[in-house]
Structure formats: C-alpha cells, structure tokens
Amino acid sequence: MRITKFEYLTPSSLEEACLVLQQHGSQAAVLAGGTDLLVKMKNPRHSHPQYVVSLKNIQGLEYIRRDKDMLRIGALTKLDAVANSEVIKTAYSSLAFAADNMATPQIRNIGTIAGNLCNAARSADMAPPLMALEALLNIVSPQGTRTIPVDSFFAGQGKNTLRSGEIVTEVVIPLPPARFALWYQKFSPRSARDIAAVGVAVALRLDSGGKCEKCRIFLGAVADTPIRAPLSEAVITGNKIDEVLAAAAGKQAVSECRPIDDNRATADYRRHIVGVVTKDAILEAYRGVVA
C-alpha cells in the first residue's frame, strides 16, 4: 500500500493552521502524531486528503499542568507522556493506565491525546475515561474559541463534531473532588496491549455515608461511538455498592450497548463482556474510593 500524493503544509501558528484548514475544507486533514492518519491514507477504502496540515511546527501545545482545580493537557501531548505523568497518575491513575495500555511504545511515543479523540474510533481508549471525568475540549478557529464536553465530541465511527477550520488545542479535566475515583477497564482476549474489544470507564463519587452520590459510566468499542450507560448509572446512584448491585448494573449496561459483529469479536460476546467488565469496573472504582 502506498500513500497517494498530497501537499504537506507546516503552519507555525494556530491562526495560520486554522486559516489553511478553512481554506481547504474537507480536502485537508490535520496531522498531529499521524499514527492513525497515515494508516488511513494507505487504505484505498478511505478518502485521501489532498492537503495534510501538520501541527508539529506549532509551539506550546505539548504540556500537562495543574491549574487551580483543573488539569490541563495540551493537544499534542504524547500518549506516553500521559501514561507517565506524575500529575496525572496522582489525580487519576486509571487515566494514565488507559494511555499506557494502548498500542505499542512506538505508537505511544508519537500518538497524541487529541489525535486519539479526533480520530474518533469507537474503540479510542482515551475517550471513555475522559467522558466519565466530564473533561472538556478547548477548540480554536478563525472565528474564535469554544469549549465542548468530550462526551459530545464524537459524531459516529471516525467522525467528530469539529467544523471546518477548527483545531482542538487542549483537554481540560476537573481535579477529583472528595470521595471520588475513576476506573477504566479494557478487555481484549489477547494480553498484548491490543485494540479494545470492550472498554468501560466508571467515575464514582460517594456520599459521606458511603453510598453512590454520582456516577458516570461510558462504554467504548460497543457502538458507533463511545456511549454513556445512563440506565446502568441509575442502578448504582443512591445505593451502597456491592457485588450484587454491580452485577445488576453490568446487566443493565448489556442492554444499553449496541455492538457489532466483526472479525475481532461477535456482538453477542461483546455484550456479554460489557456486563462482566462494567461490573468489574464499578467494583474497582468503588475500591478506589474506599481504599
């Protein structure tokens, strides 16, 4: 497979990049790490951009820092940096784990956090935990800036809600309140850091009595996009979490997912695994709070 011919553009500022993107519209694609884009460009079944707009010459998009009660991650931050950041590990070890369990070291050294989201794969590992954490995306365009929650960013398999000329610049995550924990559990039959057949993120806040005060559950790889599991959340919310309740929530999640049959797993098996993994992730998140 060969990449078809394209023009490679290297703007040195966000303003310039946005203008170039707006100018070329759907014929342009953004290159952050390129680990997804270049593979797609070799695939004859994908449409091929005539212009590849690299962000690599734009300074200041690669950082992880605490800013008051927020965690700010620059769009071009490498997955490996997310995996190994002490700041992230302290706040949300499970988010670091999600990055650390993606693909291979070579990919993690090049692939970026925003790239993983913008590529909008249903199995994107960064999405469910960020959605569970109510993370936000800062976006710039020639018209200005806007902020949207990650959980409204996905529009379908391989599609996001960015408009022409827009670039994601930053991921913003609220720091954990008291009695709060996140757990992301990924399942693939092979133990290698494989593509997820199912990924489940659970964010839990307990009240002072130990009951679940708030809960957000997101399922990856089992619908067109990562999806929320509100019915499963409802089972947990307001209750004391134990094995039986977690299993009931898992069962509810099975009814909420819409997996496909493909060469990696059947829909039936994915549904079954959603139940198992949701249950396990709820219990792990719970242990994360009470521990």
Added chain:
Amino acid sequence: MNKFSVIGQSVPRIDGWAKATGSAMYTDDLSLPGMLIGKLLRSPHAHARILSIDVSKALALPGVKAVITGNDPVTNKTTHWRMRPQLADMAALASDRVRFLGEEVAAVAAVDEDTAIEALSLIKVEYEPLPGVFTIEEAIAENAPRVHDEFDRNINPSVSLPVSYGDVEKGFAESFHVRTDKFSTPTVIHAYMEPHSALASYEPPGKLTLWASTATPYYLKGDVAQVMGLRESDVRVIKPYLGGNFGGRNVPFALDFCAGLLSMRSGKPVKITYDRKEEFNAAGRRHAARLELKTGVSKEGILLAKEISVYLDGGAYNGFGPTVTFLSGLYHTVVYRLPNYKFNGYRVYTNNPIAIGMRGFCGPQAHFAAETQMDMIAEDLGMDPVELRLKNVIKTGEIVPTVGVIKSCGLTEALNKVSSAVNWSGRPKEKGTGKGMAITCFGQMSGANFNFYNTPYAYSGAEIRAYPDGTLTLFSLAADVGQGSDTLLCQIAAEELGLKIGDVRFIGNDTAVDPVDLGAYSSRQTMFSGNAVLAAARDLKQQLFEAASPKLETSVIHELEARDGRIQVKGSAKRGMTFGEAVMCVLRAKGGKEVSGFGTYTPRGKGTATPAVGYGVAAAEVEVNKETGVTRVTRFTMAHDCGTNINPMAVEGQVYGSIQMGLGYALSEKLIIDKGRVMNANFLDYKMPSTLDMPEMVSFAIDTVDPEGPFGAKESGEGPINCVAPAITNAVYNAVGFRVMELPVRPDDILGLRKDKKG
C-alpha cells in the same frame, strides 16, 4: 559426563553477533548499481477468465523499464515435482485464468517503487468472473465449479493416495470400544519476520544471479532455470540471511521468477519484495483440515485399529500440498502402535489462496485430532490418559509399516519425565474449577526420503577444506533459515576433527560454490546435512591420518585420533602434531593441492519415509476465566527426544518457538477468508500471541542416541509444535468441561455463546 567437546554444548550461534547488532544483510537489504524495483499486479477476482491484458500505458510511463505478463513466453509450470509432472499446476504468471484473489497476472520493473506502483495501475486487464468454490464442502459437491478443468469435484486423484495396513474392519470388530470423531482446524500463516524478497541480476549472455529468501536454493535454481529457459547451472542462487521459514520457503513464488525475467528483459538488476499485505494474501498458508478419526481399543486400552479420513483445503494450486496430504496420515502411525491402519487423504482445490507446507507439514492438524481423541477414549474407559498413552506408545526397535524400524524412541521416558515434572498424579481431578492440565505426545520425521525432484545428486553434500594454520572452511548448501543449522554443522565438523567452533568458517547458501544440499524442509538439516558434514570430516581426517602416520612412526597397532587441535596417537598427546602440521603434510604430499574432504548423505534403504523419528511429550497447564471465557496458559512443559542434543540452547529455541506458534494455533490465530478474500490481512486483526501471552516454559531433553543420526541426533525444528494445541485444548476441557473439536477455541465457544458450536 559429556564424551564430546563441542557436541552437546550450548554454543552461541555463529550468526548471532551479526543478527543482534543489525549488520546481518537480508535479501531486501541488498542493492546493486542501477537496480530497478519490481512490483506484481494481482487478480482482484478469486476466479475469473482473463480476456485481455493491455500493458501499453504502463510501458509508456516514464521510468518503467519492463513489463511482463503470463502471455510472454514464460508459461512453463513452476514446480519441484519433476518426478510427478502431473502435479505441476502453476505458472509464474497467470495467462488465461486466475484461480485465487491475489494471483499474479503481470509484473513491472521501474526506476523506483512509486513508479512501479503507478505502472501497475495503468495495466488494463479484462476479466470474466467465474463462479468459485471456497470451502471443502462446496468444492467436493456434485457438479461444483472446477478450479482446474480436468479435476472433477476438485480432487486431483494423483494427490489423494490411500495408505493402509492390517485389517481395520477386523480390528474394529475385535474392539471393546470404538469411537468416531470429527475435527476441524483453521488456516494460519507463517508470518515470517522477513517478507519474501528476490533480487535478480541477469548477466548476458545467459547467466543469472538470484539472491532470494528461499529455504531451498538448489530447487529454486532448477525451477528458475526451467521457467527462464536457461541451463540449470546458468542460474546461481544465493540465500542471504533468512528471517524465518516455518516450512513455507521451500516452494518458489512469483517474485522469484519475475525478478529474473524482468532483469533479463530490462538488462538491469531487479528487486521485488512483498509487502505485508501480499504476505497475508498470496504467500502461502497452512492447510485448513477436516479430519474424521475412527479408533478402536480393547478393554485394557490397547489401540486395535484406526481409520482416518482427511480433507485439506489446498487453495488454487498444489505447492507442497501433496506431501502435506500424504504426511497427514503418517503421523498417526509413528506415535502409537497400530496393528490395523487405514488412511484416505484428499487435498481439495478451492479458489482460496494457495496452501503450502508449514511447520509440522500437517503434524499439528493430525496431532490435534489424534491427541484429543486419545483423551476422549481415556475418559470413556475411565483410564488415566497418561496410562493410556504409556500402554500404546512406540518403543525403540519396533517396526512401523509406513516408516520402517524405529531405531530410537524416547516417548516412554518423556511421558514419565513430564508427568513427574508437573506432578500429574497429584493434579486436582475435579472438572470445572477453571484450572486444568493435559499431557500429549508427538512424533516427527527427521528428513524426507522422497525424491520428487528426480535429483541425480546426493540429498546432502558437504566439503571441508583444511588449512595449515589449523582452520577449516565448511561448504554446504544446507539452509540456515533461522533455526541455527550453520552453527550446528560447524559443531559437527569441529567435533569430528578435534577443533573448536571458532576454527570453522561456514561458507554456505551459494549454489555456484557449495555442494548440493536439498535445503531446509522436513526437519532434515541435522540428520541429512549433518551426516554429510560428518562424512566430509571423516574423509578429511583419513587424509590427515595417512599423512601424519609415517611422521609419527606409528605401527599397525597404533590408532590415531583428532583431538584438542592435534592429530595424535590415541591417548598419547606426546606422539602427535598439531592439526595444522598434519594439514601441511598432506599439502606437501599432494604438491600444493587444496586439502579437502568430501561427504554425502542419501538415506538409501533407510525406510520409506524418513530415516528417524523425533519424539516428545508436552504438558499444558491452563486457567480459564469463567466470566470472560479467556484461556491463559500458565505453564508449558516439554520433553523432547531429539536424539543426541547437539546444541541444547538451539533446541530450547525450537521448543519455545513451537510453543508460541502452537499457542496461537490453539487459541487465537486464524486467517479469515471470505469468498476467497482474506479479511484480516494485518497483525492487528490476525491475532498472534505476543510475549505477554507466553506462559512459563520448561524444556527437557530426553537422551536417546539414534544410530542413523550424526552423533546420534534427530530433528527438533518441527515436532514440538505438533502436540502444543491439543495439550492446551485438552487442558481447557479438564478446566471447564468444554471439549474442543475445532481450532482455534474462542472465548465465546467456551461460554456457549455461539449457537452453532457445542463442546
């Protein structure tokens, strides 16, 4: 105590430094001045008539130097089957019809890869699609579309040879218990680390040098010469370092011929290297198999009769498939004593990509069925499955009609060794705990006795030149494909001549330089090439003794030995000379002629199939997650009877590699082919086990000495994979009660989530 000085030592590979540091050159690393890049145009149809091919636009593209198609006069069939030309069924390029998706239709050579790829897109081929057959069942149906017009129901009768001895009907009638079971195994691929590559340089008039990623340089030389219309020795094949073989590089592929033809046409060197997608789609795969086994046993658990029927999905052409078909029965006869045996094997043409030989040559398919059924029989009889095996395994000295005398067999010792290593008798007996263990046996030929190529040469030849500085050069065409045969052959030469491994330089892999050796397949390099090297060393040693003897003033009662770098009177280091001094004696006596020993090995009268059989036993310990259905192999133990263990480290490598490959075969690997199209032609979707999936591994060597083997050695490259999958799947049964009849076993099979599957 080791009676040898070099044999039996874990000698590091002589190519280890180059490979570990990255300085080793593989075919695709090579480049010649003016070299062009070749690319192949492949059929987008699984079965179609070619109505026309128009290459004019491709030829007109600047930078394109040559284009060839199957309509050029290169239509000679490409094959190793000189003795059985009726099996030669594939041309270098398709001319009138394509029979699988990915079949090569045209080839271009251009100044660079981009130009070559663009040129492919400019070739216009008009196809008329034809109905195809894609499963064994479809292919053998009445009035099924024919892949090759001459073969009704897509079976070439000259491939399907029945074999039998004894009287199975009588055996079944006398049996206390008879059971019939059906098994199914998937197609998987070799997944070499190094893709196929060929670099050809045509030197007018009429000479060609071909660097190729082949395991059989001698066959390839003849095959390429035949297709190009050259004399056999006008073609010089050089095999650079090779990144994996696993039984697949012993047949030629389109690139080997097309690189040569394009070089001849363009007058420039041409290199073609397959990309990974081509590797998945059109570079060979293991035969998928449907096996039916009917087995009868006495009340005491003695096997009385076995009847086997095997159907193999061969894909569109023969490759090495006829041999695979024959061997699919043979394995059943060499492990357990069978008084009555009947085998029918059918290799079925389909419009799937071509199936060829792969590590074990149907051993994994045959052993999966046989070893699963052995455990089922043991359960039926209420007998310990290890006890059942101990009652039936072949012993040294027994005669197997399909092979001959089994001159060494360590199966009993291996069963005892493995049983005690895993504490078999102390294992938890209850089922359904999620943890399970199972023990299986294997047998594997040590080199094939068949002469399908009609070669006038010895099967293996070797030359050793000796120099007055006490060093040697060993010439052999044995193919080190990654298994370490170069190192092993140097060990044999050094041992016999009393030298160190560092005293030997290996010059191999060049058909214009080395004595003929048939190459690496059927686990033959140790037995065949090793014996040739040993014979050459003995020839050389005799010359040294003859020249040294007068100088040492020996009499008829004295015997000489080559030891510790010296030629000396046996047991008397003082009455001797250095090895180099002895070489100088020969050199002077012969007026300066090179001091050289020659040796050959051909297994004449050494049985019908192979001169020796390698054996072994494996134990798998697994944990099955009852919620997810995922099986983890926690420990894998293997005891391998490879005769004298010439290089324990190399044998361990073969065992570990076999466990990895067998683990994938059992649990995750399957090339998914839908209507002839490979659906998972990448390593994301084709699930090979990674290092993280590997269990703890324990390897034992069972010491036997095979009288036919060099220093008593037998095979180790293929046998160990044979029993890996059934050890794992029988352990799954013992863990959760799910009997695996179809590989690979999937988590959803185990959980009962697939309605079409039951265990």
